[in-house]
Amino acid sequence: MHRFANPARFQRLAGAILPWSAGLTVLLSIVGLWFALVASPPDYQQSETVRIMYVHVPAAWMALFVYANLAVASAIGLVWKHPLADLAAKAMAPIGATFTGVCLITGALWGQPMWGTWWVWDARLTSVLILFFFYVGHIALTNAFDDPTRGTRAAAVLALVGVVNLPIVKFSVDWWNTLHQPASITRLDAPAIHPSMLTPLLLMALAFFGYYVTVLILRLRHEIVCRKLRALRLTQGMGAPAMVEQGGS
Amino acid sequence: MDEFTGTALACVRGERLVFKDLSFRVGAGQVLALTGPNGSGKSSLLRLMAGLIRPAGGRLAWDGADIADDPDAHRARLHYLGHLDALKPTLTVTENVAFYAALRGHRDPAAVSAALAAFGLSALADLPARFLSQGQRRRTALARLLAAPAPLWLLDEPTLGLDAASLDALLAVLRRHVATGGRAVIATHAPLDVPGLAELRLGSRAP
Amino acid sequence: MMSALALLRRDLRLALRTPGDSATVVLFFVLTAVLFPLGVGPEPNILARIAVGVIWVTALLACLLSFDRLFQLDAEDGSLDLIALAPAPLELLVLAKCVAHWLVTGLPLIIVSPVLAIFLNLPGEGYPVLLLALAIGTPTLSLIGAIGAGLTLGARRSGVLLPLLVLPLYVPVLVFGVAAIEAAVAGLPARPHLLILGGLLALSLPLAPVATAAAIRQALE
DSSP states (O other): OTTSOOOHHHHHHHHHHHHHHHHHHHHHHHHHHHIIIIISOOBTTTBGGGGGHHHHHHHHHHHHHHHHHHHHHHHHHHHHOOHHHHHHHHHHHHHHHHHHHHHHHHHHHHHHHHHSSSOOOOHHHHHHHHHHHHHHHHHHHHTSOSSHHHHHHHHHHHHHHHHHHHHHHHHHHHHHHHHHOOSOOOOSSOSSOOHHHHHHHHHHHHHHHHHHHHHHHHHHHHHHHHHHHHHHHHHHHHHSSSOOOOSOO | OOOEEEEEEEEEETTEEEEEEEEEEEOTTOEEEEEOOTTSSHHHHHHHHHTSSOOSEEEEEETTEEGGGOHHHHHHTEEEEOSSOOOOTTSBHHHHHHHHHHHTTOOOHHHHHHHHHHTTOGGGTTSBGGGOOHHHHHHHHHHHHHHSOOSEEEEESTTTTOOHHHHHHHHHHHHHHHHTTOEEEEEOSSOOOOTTEEEEEOOSSOO | OHHHHHHHHHHHHHHHHSTHHHHHHHHHHHHHHHHHHHHHOOOHHHHHHHHHHHHHHHHHHHHHHTGGGTTHHHHHHTHHHHHHTSSSOHHHHHHHHHHHHIIIIIHHHHHHHHHHHHHTTOOTTHHHHHHHHHHHHHHHHHHHHHHHHHHTTTOTTHHHHHHHHHHHHHHHHHHHHHHHHHHHHTTSOOHHHHHHHHHHHHHHHHHHHHHHHHHHHHHHO
């Protein structure tokens, strides 16, 4: 139906990528976890707790990476009105929110033995928390309208506002943290990474990336099917004899 | 000369195709009446003509120049009257109309009172709009058309809630507008007795 | 330009005709701040310690109250169509509405803030910077809030959604607004913080109307 043509090219590409990304995700997760949990030494300061880092740090990377993806997709959707970009942004946000959530939870799990408390207002954790709220707001805005197109467009503007604002939030939170830094605490990142830790870290990061690609393709397919269904329902509705006003006013 | 034209227009609202392959032409001194059943896209077409909606296909042109090239100039030459009267209940009738004129860059109290007089609102001029009846509200909205000059009027059901005398007043105003080279596009179910009238019938069902 | 002035004048006139609306916001500001001594106890040192933060946070919340009406009323009665069709850039008209919003909500908040500072036992050195920081910071709140108001136009439950979108964006203003006053109270220079607050305003002044206008055009489409 008109410009919402069936994005057949995407479907073909997705079909070709999906088995590979899914397979690699499983493989890399197994190897990465083996390195992270068994084959790497405990940290001399953090002892076994350091192993949380192999999940925490890749999750933080992915949280930022997905946001960058979201911003690019939103810009493409707004400027070129590419319907697939709108749907991609819609599909990305929950994945990014999940990575951000994983980052926060693992941060708390790490903080309990290290700081003796589940939550410390560490600058990085606080920034990630605000990024999480941002994702949640994006998802809520996307779904807040009766007309799904309006939701994705509004969320795209929000995503671009975030691109300007989030670095400022990061800067202000860092500033705030230096003003209120109580005593020197062990920060949530290792200052220098030993090569034996680098292997599991990179493997896990790749596994997370594979997971992201896999889930993104699945979610995008789902969104495309949903849109097709809506279009189908609308054309049927128009065929009915007694049609009343419908669609956005 | 100075033709307002649309060629092969398509309109998508949300994810619904409202119409496609729609063309029209309004010259100086012409009135185009949009007719058709509910949901055929009369209001959408008017919003599209005003530039509130971007066409999904086709082009709108004024005197041959695409209006998308200079949307500011297009907005400056049109009056749009929607379903809603856009009146602020706490402002008086005069203030409501004068605000609209000022928003369009015209600050002329004489024009505002003349506009109110044309629709028989002089006696209500200082009354807050919340006290107006439905018909009086519609007349106040219509008075905006005369408070600031514009060559193109886009009117969505302007006769809604008007009594016979007000309808005559509207037709008189329209005739004068047309006689001075103005043009109008009007979505309506009522017959319009205006010279230079053409009709564009929108289909009952979209393809 | 004339269009923007006309819109500014109309919004101010509307606010004057229903003064209750901005009075409600100010009352909310005062009441919420008064809850804090009741919540944490009347110990003067504790109050003095939290005074700045409480004033800023309640100012943010009070500001939020008024945003769902910023464009919603104009959208509901059709005025927003006429505003969007005015022969002036929509960005400029949005800016005019933000100025009007600040004059009827931000400015009253600044005026009553010293009263709250007395309630909360703010040390005397903080007062001039409190007023200055609020004067520079609250216009930014109006500008950023307008983005949220534009984005949530026509949304379901827009009243709940708007704070969710806007509050994370307010973090920098909160951080530097509080930091400036706390620096003054501690006898340190407040200038760097105030300059950053000014920078935030300078950044949001051109960018926020662009985003808001884009949001409004989408909402009308």
